[in-house]
Amino acid sequence: MFNKKILIGICGGIAAYKTLTLIRLFRKAGCEVKVVITHNALSFVTPLTIETLSNNKLYVDMFEHSMERTTEHISLAQWADMAVVAPATANIIGKLALGIADDALSTTLLAFSKPIYIAPAMNENMYKHIAVQNNLNKLRQYHYHIIEPQTGMLACNMEGTGRMAEPSAIFEAVSGSVSGTNETINKKRALVTAGPTYEPVDPVRFIGNRSTGLMGFSIAEALAEKGFEVDLITGPTTLMSSEKNIHRMDVNTAEEMLQMCLQHFQKADIIVMAAAVADYTPEEKTELKMKKKETSFSLRLKPTVDILKTIAAQKKNNQTIVGFALETNDEIENAKQKLHTKKLDFIVLNSLNDKGAGFETLTNKVTIIDKKENIITFPLKSKQEIAVNIIQTVLDGIKS
Numbered sequence: 001m002f003n004k005k006i007l008i009g010i011c012g013g014i015a016a017y018k019t020l021t022l023i024r025l026f027r028k029a030g031c032e033v034k035v036v037i038t039h040n041a042l043s044f045v046t047p048l049t050i051e052t053l054s055n056n057k058l059y060v061d062m063f064e065h066s067m068e069r070t071t072e073h074i075s076l077a078q079w080a081d082m083a084v085v086a087p088a089t090a091n092i093i094g095k096l097a098l099g100i101a102d103d104a105l106s107t108t109l110l111a112f113s114k115p116i117y118i119a120p121a122m123n124e125n126m127y128k129h130i131a132v133q134n135n136l137n138k139l140r141q142y143h144y145h146i147i148e149p150q151t152g153m154l155a156c157n158m159e160g161t162g163r164m165a166e167p168s169a170i171f172e173a174v175s176g177s178v179s180g181t182n183e184t185i186n187k188k189r190a191l192v193t194a195g196p197t198y199e200p201v202d203p204v205r206f207i208g209n210r211s212t213g214l215m216g217f218s219i220a221e222a223l224a225e226k227g228f229e230v231d232l233i234t235g236p237t238t239l240m241s242s243e244k245n246i247h248r249m250d251v252n253t254a255e256e257m258l259q260m261c262l263q264h265f266q267k268a269d270i271i272v273m274a275a276a277v278a279d280y281t282p283e284e285k286t287e288l289k290m291k292k293k294e295t296s297f298s299l300r301l302k303p304t305v306d307i308l309k310t311i312a313a314q315k316k317n318n319q320t321i322v323g324f325a326l327e328t329n330d331e332i333e334n335a336k337q338k339l340h341t342k343k344l345d346f347i348v349l350n351s352l353n354d355k356g357a358g359f360e361t362l363t364n365k366v367t368i369i370d371k372k373e374n375i376i377t378f379p380l381k382s383k384q385e386i387a388v389n390i391i392q393t394v395l396d397g398i399k400s
């Protein structure tokens with residue numbers, strides 16, 4: 001860490017007192033440290049302590065008097081090699097997710113183009129609130145590094161998750177990724193798609209399908225349990241995932257799913273496309289709600305891009321790609337044809353003729369075919385169990 005320039009952001013939470021130790025850890029490791037603090041955080045720690053420990057002036061207000069200060073957020077952002085926000089409150093997480101810059105810290109971070117580490121700290125109900133979780137997922141998507149909070153006694157005298165990671169753990173996460181020893185940086189990555197896509201007809205109507213997303217979410221969880229960092233790109237679903245190694249990205253249409261997959265597939269070692277992507281989308285979406293007509297009418301549809309085929313055509317030799325096939329007739333033959341024409345490593349076949357398999361069920365019955373046309377059929381099981389079987393088959397296939 002010697003010689004690194006670290007920008008530390010302190011927000012208003014009781015864990016701010018622990019950040020004093022973090023400043024010391026960085027300084028002892030030979031780093032130069034500058035601190036930006038929010039007004040609320042000043043109630044928890046004093047400027048004198050921070051300036052003494054960091055050996056630099058503390059940055060609080062964006063618009064102090066000199067001309068130099070008005071662009072200080074830009075020069076601070078240029079100066080530092082990395083930024084660490086500890087404690088990160090629900091407020092700063094929300095502001096960064098939305099791109100709001102209304103004080104020195106949020107403005108500096110928005111102007112920052114180097115790695116940013118976020119160490120959340122808050123009450124458990126706040127931390128688990130869907131809005132905060134969605135914002136954290138957005139930050140993961142924007143490539144912020146989230147240093148997960150711990151479970152234990154919180155400042156509100158409740159046991160729960162939301163306690164800021166210990167200063168030593170934050171220091172290790174940051175220094176580990178600088179030296180390349182950080183576990184999450186060296187971990188294998190996977191990309192999973194899940195759920196349906198919704199193709200808009202007008203502002204209130206869409207063409208969709210009955211996929212719930214459960215199969216894709218179960219696959220993402222099975223991969224995370226095997227130690228993968230998983231990017232999960234999902235169409236509209238009510239499902240939530242509690243695995244911390246799953247970085248969820250929400251999309252609506254086939255086109256949005258394609259763009260998100262193109263952005264993320266290159267870093268994946270394994271790609272599993274379980275989404276039920278619409279094959280057609282309306283040629284035009286009307287801006288206003290379509291009025292009821294007395295007569296029948298036609299809606300013109302155009303084909304969507306086959307995401308699986310597009311990604312498979314660009315994949316590198318060290319990447320493994322798994323597709324799904326949903327068939328009603330000549331199942332094995334159709335699945336083999338998809339496997340070869342889409343250039344996949346594995347295809348997972350669901351037949352709608354199998355009772356308890358396919359959409360809107362908690363169970364599934366699948367057959368997996370690899371590119372040498374080896375076939376394994378699994379009996380009807382829960383989608384979670386099937387997901388574990390699929391991932392194990394793929395991992396065994398990669399090894400052999």
Ligand code: CTP
Binds near residue numbers: 254307325
């Ligand atoms: N798929 C995709 N993009 C599309 C359509 C499908 O990536 N626009 C993917 C699905 O995620 C799945 C696989 O292709 O992994 C097969 O989907 P399926 O609906 O069974 O096959 P299609 O290729 O759409 O062919 P058909 O509907 O004619 O059976």
